[in-house]
Every structure is written in C-alpha cells, then in structure tokens.
Amino acid sequence: MGWIKNKSEQVVGIEPFHARKRFGQHFLHDPAIIQRIVSAIALEPSDTVVEIGPGLGALTGLLSASSEHLHVVELDCDLAQRLALEFQGRNLHLHVADALDFDFAALASADELLPLRVVGNLPYNISTPLLFHLLAYSHVIRDMHLMFQREVADRIVASPGNRHYGRLSVMTQWHCRAEKLFDVGPGAFVPPPRVTSSMVRLTMRAAPPAPVSDPVTLGRLVAKVFSHRRKTLRNCLRGWLTPAEIVAAGVDPGARPETLDLGQFARLSNQVGAAGCHWAEAKPR
Missing domain, CATH: 3.40.50.150 (Vaccinia Virus protein VP39)
Known part of the structure; x- marks a missing residue:
C-alpha cells in the first residue's frame, strides 16, 4: 500500500x-x-x-x-x-x-x-x-x-x-x-x-489490562486456544491445564475461547505458569 x-x-x-x-x-x-x-x-x-x-x-x-x-x-x-x-x-x-x-x-x-x-x-x-x-x-x-x-x-x-x-x-x-x-x-x-x-x-496502554507472570506464556496460550476456537477450554487446554485448574483461574472449563475477556486470558496464563507444565510452542492460526 x-x-x-x-x-x-x-x-x-x-x-x-x-x-x-x-x-x-x-x-x-x-x-x-x-x-x-x-x-x-x-x-x-x-x-x-x-x-x-x-x-x-x-x-x-x-x-x-x-x-x-x-x-x-x-x-x-x-x-x-x-x-x-x-x-x-x-x-x-x-x-x-x-x-x-x-x-x-x-x-x-x-x-x-x-x-x-x-x-x-x-x-x-x-x-x-x-x-x-x-x-x-x-x-x-x-x-x-x-x-x-x-x-x-x-x-x-x-x-x-x-x-x-x-x-x-x-x-x-x-x-x-x-x-x-x-x-x-x-x-x-x-x-x-x-x-x-x-x-x-x-x-x-500505559499498563497491561491485567497482571501476567509471563507475556510469552500468554501469547502461546492465546495461540493455542484459538487454533481450536470451537472447542471448549476443557478440550483445547488438555495437557496444559486440568478442568480443576481452569476453575481455579476463575474460568468455566466449558467456555469457548471466543467468549473470554482479557482478564480471563491473563488468569489462565498465570495458572499455566503456576502449574509448571511443559508444553510445545503453539502454532498461530
């Protein structure tokens, strides 16, 4: 252009x-x-x-x-x-x-x-x-x-x-x-x-909309869930977080990625870090 x-x-x-x-x-x-x-x-x-x-x-x-x-x-x-x-x-x-x-x-x-x-x-x-x-x-x-x-x-x-x-x-x-x-x-x-x-x-923004422990983890999490946007979080985060861990982040495991706001993504990202899981880098859509 x-x-x-x-x-x-x-x-x-x-x-x-x-x-x-x-x-x-x-x-x-x-x-x-x-x-x-x-x-x-x-x-x-x-x-x-x-x-x-x-x-x-x-x-x-x-x-x-x-x-x-x-x-x-x-x-x-x-x-x-x-x-x-x-x-x-x-x-x-x-x-x-x-x-x-x-x-x-x-x-x-x-x-x-x-x-x-x-x-x-x-x-x-x-x-x-x-x-x-x-x-x-x-x-x-x-x-x-x-x-x-x-x-x-x-x-x-x-x-x-x-x-x-x-x-x-x-x-x-x-x-x-x-x-x-x-x-x-x-x-x-x-x-x-x-x-x-x-x-x-x-x-x-002068500051992030919500606190995250690791911005890289946030980016990988977002890429991961939107590569399966029609699946529930319970399914698209399998191997990353258990349903109980998703609930601990204050998010419904039955929700789909397209319904989550920025704060919910931040809490899920922090929960991934707290869980200490080892995952491969997600591929963007």
Missing part, C-alpha cells in the same frame, strides 16, 4: 511510477481521505512521527508540514529515491528498509524523543505480521494510525462473543485500545484493491 500525490502536484523531473504487485502497492490518492487521516492523527510539532510505506508521498507532505521530526520507512528503492528527491532539504529522515525487520526502539533512542507516533497504509499481504512486529515495540510507541483490509480491522477491534474475535483481537488489545475510525472504498486507491479498507487507531 502507500499514498500518491494528486496528479496536479507531481514534481518536475520525476517519472510516473506504476504500482508493483510484489510489494502489494495500492496508492491512496483521495484528498478528502488523506485529510481525514491527518485530522484523526492530530499531530503536534514536537511529535516524532514514523510513516510506514509512504508510497509517492501524498500523506508524507502533510505530515512533514505538521511535525518537526518525521521518519519514513520504505522498502522499494525506486520509491525511496523519489521521496529523497522530492523532500530534499525538508525535515524528513528516510530509512530504506523492510518494516518487518525495522528496529523502532533504536529509532526512538536515536532521537531521544519518546514515544513514537506511527502511521501507515500497510500492504495487505504483510499487515498482520507487521502489526505483531510493531506491538513488540509498544514501549516506545504512543499510538498508531494504520490502514488495514476491513476484515483484518474487524478482527483487531472485535469484542468477546463477536464472530471476528480471535488471537489478533486479544493480542492487539492486550497492548492497545483499538478503535476503527472509518472505512475507505476501493476507488480511493490507485490501482483499486478488490476489498474495502479501514483506518484503525491503536493507542498504547
């Missing part, structure tokens, strides 16, 4: 650029949507902003005008060269890198300005792993405004009992307060994707 400047604003000397399928590029070009995103972010000049996948720079220009500290992460070398030419002399730090491997903590430490504000129109083919990568840096991030495929956005913000509620919901909401801001139709992009997109705001 990415952003594209209005045709009337193209920079002299820069050749037209065509989106590349291998990077999942769909450039947002609707000025009204772009302005709506900027308004939702509500930047202050002192904010340190990180834009992932700037594309052709339509949003980048507005971010640069609003923030004194703007970093952009772009994998496509040709796009990076265009951005370097267009924004030379501006308050923009260009990182030609894969966001999936990018060390956001090092970026924050280098600026000595915490926390980061992240914005991006994410490629659909990597949006979930990229979100998990970003969540690993929640300690240096204030908030994120990210564009996802609507189906993924619905999973991110889903509540217990909702059909979209799953591993992505639990692990994202463990770190953040999640809010879907608005949907964006295919016509707002060039080339248009086959699906509707959604803008999501993720505001990092």
Whole structure:
C-alpha cells in the first residue's frame, strides 16, 4: 500500500511510477481521505512521527508540514529515491528498509524523543505480521494510525462473543485500545484493491489490562486456544491445564475461547505458569 500525490502536484523531473504487485502497492490518492487521516492523527510539532510505506508521498507532505521530526520507512528503492528527491532539504529522515525487520526502539533512542507516533497504509499481504512486529515495540510507541483490509480491522477491534474475535483481537488489545475510525472504498486507491479498507487507531496502554507472570506464556496460550476456537477450554487446554485448574483461574472449563475477556486470558496464563507444565510452542492460526 502507500499514498500518491494528486496528479496536479507531481514534481518536475520525476517519472510516473506504476504500482508493483510484489510489494502489494495500492496508492491512496483521495484528498478528502488523506485529510481525514491527518485530522484523526492530530499531530503536534514536537511529535516524532514514523510513516510506514509512504508510497509517492501524498500523506508524507502533510505530515512533514505538521511535525518537526518525521521518519519514513520504505522498502522499494525506486520509491525511496523519489521521496529523497522530492523532500530534499525538508525535515524528513528516510530509512530504506523492510518494516518487518525495522528496529523502532533504536529509532526512538536515536532521537531521544519518546514515544513514537506511527502511521501507515500497510500492504495487505504483510499487515498482520507487521502489526505483531510493531506491538513488540509498544514501549516506545504512543499510538498508531494504520490502514488495514476491513476484515483484518474487524478482527483487531472485535469484542468477546463477536464472530471476528480471535488471537489478533486479544493480542492487539492486550497492548492497545483499538478503535476503527472509518472505512475507505476501493476507488480511493490507485490501482483499486478488490476489498474495502479501514483506518484503525491503536493507542498504547500505559499498563497491561491485567497482571501476567509471563507475556510469552500468554501469547502461546492465546495461540493455542484459538487454533481450536470451537472447542471448549476443557478440550483445547488438555495437557496444559486440568478442568480443576481452569476453575481455579476463575474460568468455566466449558467456555469457548471466543467468549473470554482479557482478564480471563491473563488468569489462565498465570495458572499455566503456576502449574509448571511443559508444553510445545503453539502454532498461530
């Protein structure tokens, strides 16, 4: 994904650029949507902003005008060269890198300005792993405004009992307060994707919603139970916890994973640690 400047604003000397399928590029070009995103972010000049996948720079220009500290992460070398030419002399730090491997903590430490504000129109083919990568840096991030495929956005913000509620919901909401801001139709992009997109705001929590003894255990537990989402906890936690141990955590062994809230997952995770069981790492859905 990415952003594209209005045709009337193209920079002299820069050749037209065509989106590349291998990077999942769909450039947002609707000025009204772009302005709506900027308004939702509500930047202050002192904010340190990180834009992932700037594309052709339509949003980048507005971010640069609003923030004194703007970093952009772009994998496509040709796009990076265009951005370097267009924004030379501006308050923009260009990182030609894969966001999936990018060390956001090092970026924050280098600026000595915490926390980061992240914005991006994410490629659909990597949006979930990229979100998990970003969540690993929640300690240096204030908030994120990210564009996802609507189906993924619905999973991110889903509540217990909702059909979209799953591993992505639990692990994202463990770190953040999640809010879907608005949907964006295919016509707002060039080339248009086959699906509707959604803008999501993720505001990092100052503290976890419930105490856990080991966050790694929590992640493995959540992955485990949602790999058998229609089974009861009694069945999908067999070998991890006995029904009595599930009850001791204050959870019904007959409940299904999709009905549990964050606090219940935390108590189950702590019970796994207290039981001292040795289990293989669960595979994510």
